[in-house]
Amino acid sequence: MTVVVKDPSESATLGVMDSLSSVAQAISECRQCERLVQWREKISLEKRAAFIDDEYWGRGVPGFGDPSAKVMVIGLAPAAHGANRTGRVFTGDRSGDFLFASMHRTGFANQSLARRIDDGLQLSDAYVTAAVRCAPPANKPTPVERDTCRPFIERELSLLTEATVFVALGQFGYQVACSILGVRPRPRFGHGVVVPLEKQESDANKYIICSFHPSQQNTFTGRLTEVMLDDVFIKARELAGLEPF
Numbered sequence: 001m002t003v004v005v006k007d008p009s010e011s012a013t014l015g016v017m018d019s020l021s022s023v024a025q026a027i028s029e030c031r032q033c034e035r036l037v038q039w040r041e042k043i044s045l046e047k048r049a050a051f052i053d054d055e056y057w058g059r060g061v062p063g064f065g066d067p068s069a070k071v072m073v074i075g076l077a078p079a080a081h082g083a084n085r086t087g088r089v090f091t092g093d094r095s096g097d098f099l100f101a102s103m104h105r106t107g108f109a110n111q112s113l114a115r116r117i118d119d120g121l122q123l124s125d126a127y128v129t130a131a132v133r134c135a136p137p138a139n140k141p142t143p144v145e146r147d148t149c150r151p152f153i154e155r156e157l158s159l160l161t162e163a164t165v166f167v168a169l170g171q172f173g174y175q176v177a178c179s180i181l182g183v184r185p186r187p188r189f190g191h192g193v194v195v196p197l198e199k200q201e202s203d204a205n206k207y208i209i210c211s212f213h214p215s216q217q218n219t220f221t222g223r224l225t226e227v228m229l230d231d232v233f234i235k236a237r238e239l240a241g242l243e244p245f
Contacts, residue, residue, distance in 0.1 A: 017155045024062035027133050027152050033145045036134035043080045043135060057087035063129030063156050064089050070125050070240040071108065071233075072163045073099075074153070074173040076213065077132035077141055084135035088117045089128050098214040099128075099169075102226060106233035107245025125242055127163070129156055131176040146176065154180055164206045165240045167232060170213030177208050191228060194235070207239045 017023045031037050044058030061078040078084045082093030090096035091114040100121065104112040108126040113119065132141040132149045141149075157163065157180060166181065168174035171189045178186045178195075187195050189210050197206040211224070211232045218224040237245065 017152075020063070020067055020156065020159055023152060023155050023159070027060040027062045030060045030133065030152075032148050033134065036132075036136055036141070036145055039137050040078075040080075040084050040134045043084055047085075048081045051081060051085055054085055056085045058084060059087070060133035061087060061089050061130065062133070063127055063153075065123040065127030065129075066125055067127075067160070068125070068162050069123070069127035069160055070162050070242060071127070071165045071167060071236045072157065072160060073103075073126060073128040073167045073169065074177050075128070075130040075169045076172045077130050077139065078135045079139070080135040083130075086115075086117050088114070088121075089130055090114060091117065091119075091121075094216050094219070095214045098219050098224075098226075098229070102214075102229040102233055105226075106230055106237065107242075108233060108237075125237075125240070127156070127160055129153055131173055141172075146172075150176070150180065164204050165236045166206075166208045167236055168208055168210050170211075170215075173213070174208070174210050181206075181208065183208065191224070192232065192235075194239070205239070209236055209239070 017026050041058050044056035061083045075090060079093045082096060083089050083091055086092040090099050096114045100109050100114040101112040103109040103126060108123055110122045114121050131153060132146055133152060166177050168177045174189050181197055183195060191210060191212045193210040195208040199206060209232055211229060212218050214224060214229060
């Protein structure tokens with residue numbers, strides 16, 4: 001398996017993305033997928049009652065975290081009333097609560113809660129992103145939408161030069177991770193599965209670690225427990241050469 005990452009830093013439609021901040025701006029301004037744009041904006045107007053007084057973000061959601069991250073976490077897409085509302089990935093919903101609580105317990109986050117973009121959450125040695133940047137209807141992006149979003153995560157990866165471990169949350173995130181990292185053939189997905197990546201002689205060892213997605217469907221049923229997700233991040237620390245927490 002060979003790591004192959006294209007450099008999409010310049011594109012006629014996306015512009016120049018030469019820093020994480022410029023990638024974030026490009027993501028927030030992107031309107032390439034008509035179905036997703038219509039849906040994210042519709043949700044922003046037809047708010048959930050619990051958030052009726054909130055001003056929804058309603059745009060593409062950038063990644064978030066430490067620019068020197070050794071661990072990159074790849075999710076599916078923003079939740080309609082989570083990141084599509086708050087503007088920060090995995091923030092403002094139950095999935096994010098479960099994820100960041102685990103990252104706090106395992107030393108990657110300074111706090112366990114992620115409620116608002118200005119709540120003080122900071123990540124250390126970790127960067128959290130998503131395969132698709134707009135909230136999709138029924139939480140199911142199309143293959144075309146996935147591929148249209150691909151340059152964003154490719155560019156993030158090329159800018160996160162210290163990243164050596166990629167935590168894929170769910171099969172969708174795993175498929176995208178394998179695609180951008182050039183993993184062929186793709187080993188079967190399973191919680192806790194570790195996929196070593198082939199490297200050039202001068203490269204550091206790199207790995208993908210699979211995890212069930214921290215969706216309510218998985219966490220409420222016990223398919224994914226706190227211990228199971230903590231074990232993934234503990235393993236990520238070990239493979240990335242970070243001190244135990």
